[in-house]
Amino acid sequence: MKDLCLIDNSAGLSDVPGFELAGVSCDVRNKGDDRLDLALIFSHSPCKAVGVFTLNKVKAAPVRLCEKYLRTGGEIKGIIANSGNANACTGKEGMENASAMAKETALACGVEQENILVCSTGRIGEQLPMDKIKAGILSAVQQKNSSDEQSLKAANAILTSDTYSKTVTVQVSCNGKKYTVAGMAKGAGMIEPNMATMLAFLATDLDVSTEILDKVLRKGIKGSFNAITIDGDMSTNDTVVLLANGDSGQLVEDDPKSELYQKFEAAVEMVCQSLAEKIVSDGEKITKVVELNVSGAASPADAEKVARAIGNSLLVKSSWYGEDPNWGRLAHAAGYAGADLIEEKLDISYNEIPALVGGMPRPEYKTKWKEIVRAKRFTISLNLNIGGDTFRLLATDLTEGYVNFNKSE
């Protein structure tokens, strides 16, 4: 869309007027190092805010707290987020600790406890080191400012097994004025449907109602955070929050046909898409990103089932790692996906090169498939030739490095 300018690997939220950030080290992991592990996002103006959270029935304490604060519809002034400890499976004490994080941040910022959202990511089943966290909160509140430096520190402080920070900014031009949508995210492992073990924080200076924010965010995550898979696991802590502080003084009216509404919607989608791509590309020890395009399905759900069955098949993922164009494994995974499928109608191709046409192999192109799967990123298309529905999934390979990395924590 014209008038939208994507600034990749920007400093992220510091690009949004009215937001202050901080990233500090408070040794959540008890390792005695100075790794950044506590991030603060703060807006002087109160924000309209919406969130989308994990569907896991084992929900971390901070997720429950955020859902509660957002349900009451109060305005949000900030987010405090730590890495290194998920505060999940921590019972009553965990809930008290999550509340205490909000309370300490609110006190130090001079706002109400319910104005502060709380996020955690890291190991499950251990209580937070609250003395360290509290000291970190005071330090973060003191250091917060609108510099790119602190914004990048914040983006780094939420990382776990990620190898780089993930930030992006989209500048929106409309009627001669400029507005901003920016975001930061963390991902790395446990990335599957419904945003597993990922945190993403988006912010804008537009003035947007909670209703519109909700619609726009849900649309934004659909083809991005909800259409990537690394290992098929879904975490207890997934959170995407979108804040709108209205500092630009420009209201987004509730008219999906208006220019500004459409540009805002497109900007949020671009931010989500860019962050999702960064997450999947930084999957734990991966060597390949594969774009799976399923078409010709009898329903959208069928298209998604086929894409996820392939994207999560250990045999398929292992063959990608081995640069083996093993289309037989693609066909067998499609076959057990539970979708309507007729073998004699199935087409499979690597990039544009056919591997299977009408259920029959085209071995004459074998040399070309082999060349394609040697690339770091390639596309596999499956046409079921039954209906008109499609799904696009970004998936990764499975490597010996992943197993080794995850064999202990």
Next chain:
Amino acid sequence: MKDLCLIDNSAGLSDVPGFELAGVSCDVRNKGDDRLDLALIFSHSPCKAVGVFTLNKVKAAPVRLCEKYLRTGGEIKGIIANSGNANACTGKEGMENASAMAKETALACGVEQENILVCSTGRIGEQLPMDKIKAGILSAVQQKNSSDEQSLKAANAILTSDTYSKTVTVQVSCNGKKYTVAGMAKGAGMIEPNMATMLAFLATDLDVSTEILDKVLRKGIKGSFNAITIDGDMSTNDTVVLLANGDSGQLVEDDPKSELYQKFEAAVEMVCQSLAEKIVSDGEKITKVVELNVSGAASPADAEKVARAIGNSLLVKSSWYGEDPNWGRLAHAAGYAGADLIEEKLDISYNEIPALVGGMPRPEYKTKWKEIVRAKRFTISLNLNIGGDTFRLLATDLTEGYVNFNKSE
């Protein structure tokens, strides 16, 4: 059950009166070696026969052929089975080749084509080398006999990435007489719900109607072949066949309360269970077998969902490989299984040692958990404490060796 005697690692089908076997080499893989790759099972008396097949919508040609021959309800005299090539995604030529395998075997044995079942396992998408297969069939028919040697050769000829052959015999005593149920199987990779990439052939000398055979086999596979997982993949070729040649002259009457019916049913379950255990223990490059017992679920389906979510989670399987008692990953996988689950009610234990009670960790037992997960086989129990339903799943770890082994074919 008393009067049932399990002979583990027997020669298998040669223990059943009236059956002849052969295992020969015909170089299906075109490698010029003398690996056994074609098995023949033959009964001089016509058999009642039933089969259970893959639910994959991409079905190999021999699976379609078996379904057709069994649907007509004709009696079966034998099975011809090759490894090294799955004859899947091979179109019209593949169907003709499967028919030709039945026809050649039937001709050489002097029976009808529809009396011979056909099975294949191995690589997908390549046509069978029919000249070699035909030569192999003639050789197998010549060599077939009731010796343990040929029975073990047959059990070896169906293997792919298995590291050992899988055979078992159960002797049934009833009213002073003895009957036999025996079986052979192959497994190794792609083992998940509904018997993925596995073949199992069971036989008995009892005289059993097709209706009873069907009931008994379906019951037998439920807690065995359908309750194991290695990599979560389901193949195009899964087949379990049960043959009854009636050579003992003893009819199993259609009375589920009769002694012989119950003993036969139990014997089939024992054979299935023993073969399933062998399959999971010989999973590709595994180092651990973990028995998952889920209880207290709101429904049998919920119990199964939780067990499978855990047994197929890459993070869980990697931690088993690393001998890390990471109960947090068990809880998170249970949480996304899609089953009714209340975190505050969840109990998890390693063998009998609690890890989580009522959703709260019991770190005082950490040393004991660590000891337990160092064993080659251990049990993890999850009690959801919601309802009364249970599911037991045998699962394996995920190793760097698995990924390396499957990165190319």
